[in-house]
Amino acid sequence: MPKPKLKVVYGAETPAAEPKTLVESAYRDLRRDIIEGRLQPGEKLRVEHLKDDYGVGAGTLREALSLLVADALVVSQGQRGFRVAPMSLADFEDITRTRVMLECEALRQSIALGDDAWEGDLMAAFHRLSRAEEKLSDGEAREEWEERNRVFHEVLIGACPSRWIKHFLSILYHQAERYRRLSLYRNPIPRNVHEEHEALVKATIDRNADKATAILADHIALTLKAMEQLAPEFIAANGGNGA
Amino acid sequence: MPKPKLKVVYGAETPAAEPKTLVESAYRDLRRDIIEGRLQPGEKLRVEHLKDDYGVGAGTLREALSLLVADALVVSQGQRGFRVAPMSLADFEDITRTRVMLECEALRQSIALGDDAWEGDLMAAFHRLSRAEEKLSDGEAREEWEERNRVFHEVLIGACPSRWIKHFLSILYHQAERYRRLSLYRNPIPRNVHEEHEALVKATIDRNADKATAILADHIALTLKAMEQLAPEFIAANGGNGA
DNA sequence: TCAACATTTTTTCTCGAGATTTTTTGCTAT
DNA sequence: ATAGCAAAAAATCTCGAGAAAAAATGTTGA
Numbered sequence: 001m002p003k004p005k006l007k008v009v010y011g012a013e014t015p016a017a018e019p020k021t022l023v024e025s026a027y028r029d030l031r032r033d034i035i036e037g038r039l040q041p042g043e044k045l046r047v048e049h050l051k052d053d054y055g056v057g058a059g060t061l062r063e064a065l066s067l068l069v070a071d072a073l074v075v076s077q078g079q080r081g082f083r084v085a086p087m088s089l090a091d092f093e094d095i096t097r098t099r100v101m102l103e104c105e106a107l108r109q110s111i112a113l114g115d116d117a118w119e120g121d122l123m124a125a126f127h128r129l130s131r132a133e134e135k136l137s138d139g140e141a142r143e144e145w146e147e148r149n150r151v152f153h154e155v156l157i158g159a160c161p162s163r164w165i166k167h168f169l170s171i172l173y174h175q176a177e178r179y180r181r182l183s184l185y186r187n188p189i190p191r192n193v194h195e196e197h198e199a200l201v202k203a204t205i206d207r208n209a210d211k212a213t214a215i216l217a218d219h220i221a222l223t224l225k226a227m228e229q230l231a232p233e234f235i236a237a238n239g240g241n242g243a
Numbered sequence: 244m245p246k247p248k249l250k251v252v253y254g255a256e257t258p259a260a261e262p263k264t265l266v267e268s269a270y271r272d273l274r275r276d277i278i279e280g281r282l283q284p285g286e287k288l289r290v291e292h293l294k295d296d297y298g299v300g301a302g303t304l305r306e307a308l309s310l311l312v313a314d315a316l317v318v319s320q321g322q323r324g325f326r327v328a329p330m331s332l333a334d335f336e337d338i339t340r341t342r343v344m345l346e347c348e349a350l351r352q353s354i355a356l357g358d359d360a361w362e363g364d365l366m367a368a369f370h371r372l373s374r375a376e377e378k379l380s381d382g383e384a385r386e387e388w389e390e391r392n393r394v395f396h397e398v399l400i401g402a403c404p405s406r407w408i409k410h411f412l413s414i415l416y417h418q419a420e421r422y423r424r425l426s427l428y429r430n431p432i433p434r435n436v437h438e439e440h441e442a443l444v445k446a447t448i449d450r451n452a453d454k455a456t457a458i459l460a461d462h463i464a465l466t467l468k469a470m471e472q473l474a475p476e477f478i479a480a481n482g483g484n485g486a
Numbered sequence: 487t488c489a490a491c492a493t494t495t496t497t498t499c500t501c502g503a504g505a506t507t508t509t510t511t512g513c514t515a516t
Numbered sequence: 517a518t519a520g521c522a523a524a525a526a527a528t529c530t531c532g533a534g535a536a537a538a539a540a541t542g543t544t545g546a
Contacts, residue, residue, distance in 0.1 A: 020321045021499065048527065057501040059302045062529085066306050070313030072410070078263045079507065081528060091406075098407040105344060163334075164341040167315070168411050264529065291497065300531040305499085322537065324498060487546105494541070501534085510525070516518090 026054050026064035034073050034084055035178050041087040045074065071171055073178075089228065092179045096224045099172040103220065104213040106157035106165050111209045114159030119205060125155040126201045133194050146177070152197070156204065156216075176223070183226045196222075269297050269307035277316045277327055278421050284330040288317065314414055316421075332471065335422045339467040342415040346463065347456040349400035349408050354452045357402030362448060368398040369444045376437050389420070395440070399447065399459075419466070426469045439465075 019025040033039045051061045065082045068074035076082050110118070129152045132145040150173065160166065196219045203212035262268040276282045294304045308325045311317035319325050353361070372395045375388040393416065403409065439462045446455035 023499080024321075046527070047529095058528095059305075059502090059530090060500060062302075063306055063309050066309035067312065069310065078267075079528065081508095094405050094407050098405055098411075101344075101348060162337050162341055164337050164415070168341075172407070266529080289497070290499095301498095302500090302532090303530060322498070323539095489546085490544090492541105492543080494539105496537105496539070498537070499535085501532105503531090505528105505530075507528070508525105509527080511523085513520105513522080515520085 022056050022060050023063050023067070026056050026061055027067045029054055030064055030068060031071065031073060031174070034068070035174060035181065037178070037181060039084050041084050043084045045082040045084060047081070071174055073174070087178065092176075092227055093224060095172055095175050095179070096220060099169065099176060100217045100220050102165055102169050102172070103153070103157060104217055106160040106162065106169065107204070107213055107216055108209045109161065110157045110159040111204060111207050111212060113161065118155075118159045121155050121158065122201060122204065125152045126197060128152075129197065130194060150177075156200070179227055180223055183223060183230070265299050265303050266306050266310070269299050269304055270310045272297055273307055273311060274314065274316060274417070277311070278417060278424065280421070280424060282327050284327050284421075286327045288325040288327060290324070314417055316417070330421065335419075335470055336467060338415055338418050338422070339463060342412065342419060343460045343463050345408055345412050345415070346396070346400060347460055349403040349405065349412065350447070350456055350459055351452045352404065353400045353402040354447060354450050354455060356404065361398075361402040364398050364401065365444065365447065368395045369440060371395075372440065373437060393420075399443070422470055423466055426466060426473070 019028055030039070039045070045065065047058050047061055047065075051058050054061060056064075065074050065076070069076055073085050074082050075085050114122075125148070129145075129148045132141060132148045135141045136145045153173065154170075157166065157169065196215065200212060200215045200219060203215055262271055273282070282288070288308065290301050290304055290308075294301050297304060299307075308317050308319070312319055316328050317325050318328050357365075368391070372388070372391045375384060375391045378384045379388045396416065397413075400409065400412065439458065443455060443458045443462060446458055
């Protein structure tokens with residue numbers, strides 16, 4: 001009798017499939033609204049009020065919120081309900097540094113272990129991202145670019161065998177996306193991201209780990225730099241915006 | 244008006260406080276039962292059956308299980324309920340490697356930034372751990388040793404300013420504890436853990452980062468070695484142990 | 487004997503109502 | 517006017533029952 005081949009899934013690692021349950025649906029909607037800023041950092045999440053907005057029962061919404069705690073997008077305070085996780089410049093610096101460390105390590109392993117199929121996937125993801133970047137100058141299709149950018153970074157480290165590193169990176173990526181939205185909203189694509197990606201792909205295909213990780217580190221850190229420039233107004237969004 | 248000083252809490256980072264709600268209570272009990280192996284890896288977690296064992300309603304237990312997904316101790320499969328996260332040697336290798344990387348980095352930062360108070364805390368934690376180790380030879384008080392060992396490692400990297408690294412390490416530590424229980428159960432303290440800890444503390448207080456991280460890496464990796472020796476019988480616990 | 491289908495049983499998923507706790511509001515006394 | 521206390525309001529937390537889905541069982545046909 002063959003074993004059932006139980007697949008290991010850490011969190012909602014690959015929520016690409018359409019939501020099968022109302023909990024997953026509410027989880028997705030809530031996550032999107034938090035990442036895209038419709039639900040502001042620090043905001044209180046009253047279950048009684050939100051269950052109407054998302055069209056589910058109280059218990060269901062509660063469960064969805066519990067899942068979001070896993071992603072650190074929501075914090076639960078003992079018996080005082082849920083809140084959107086607060087944002088701060090210090091937090092973003094932490095996210096960025098941690099992400100640089102993990103993603104560079106993952107890239108090293110990916111470069112060391114990746115096969116031809118992986119190289120192919122990388123070229124494909126890069127190509128799709130480039131196409132999305134062309135359309136992006138119109139000001140539209142930012143959703144598409146964001147999604148393809150996520151896939152690109154995911155494929156880049158796809159050959160890294162460590163599920164845990166990938167799991168943590170997935171969490172950090174979603175976290176960073178919250179901040180990146182703020183940055184991109186005000187200065188839409190200030191840097192030439194395309195060239196950064198291109199150089200990154202080239203170094204990776206050349207199996208030049210040192211160069212590739214250096215580019216990647218700069219690439220991620222640049223978003224932090226961009227954020228620091230609009231720090232004042234951003235900080236304002238953080239503080240005590242009670243309800 | 245002073246700001247409310249909203250404290251950032253990623254997951255259930257510091258669940259040291261006694262559980263205030265039934266959800267937290269069930270969460271704790273479930274986590275302990277999973278880590279200590281009473282709920283076996285891969286085992287199906289039927290809500291209808293478990294709600295009686297833990298004395299809570301179905302919705303409450305469901306929510307507790309959702310929180311455990313955050314710690315990757317439980318996996319949820321779409322519309323097919325919850326399961327205890329499976330275990331495998333490959334997974335433990337992954338956990339160990341990732342933990343070594345993160346904990347060494349955290350230790351470096353801790354050594355670079357730690358002040359006198361931190362040194363004091365470290366000495367205190369080491370002393371308490373040593374006391375627990377003495378009692379441990381009696382075969383009792385393993386719980387106490389386990390707890391103090393956790394605190395020791397926590398204090399060791401306490402001066403690291405990165406909340407995210409600490410958050411991830413907390414998750415990995417709980418994961419590793421599951422495996423460590425198996426290892427210690429069969430060969431109770433084979434290595435001289437005390438001397439390892441002592442050397443680690445000395446190098447740390449001396450601010451010798453290279454030496455300290457080297458010792459720490461070996462220290463963590465040794466548990467993996469011990470585990471590999473009893474791999475065969477352990478693997479058996481993983482597979483399709485339906486129910 | 488084995489495979490495919492229909493029925494039964496189990497389990498998950500979802501909702502609304504009631505009990506506790508927290509927060510707000512209003513009052514009183516210094 | 518302010519601090520402290522008490523009552524009211526709001527929100528959270530918890531539970532059990534009903535609907536939907538999945539797994540198990542039994543049956544029929546080749």
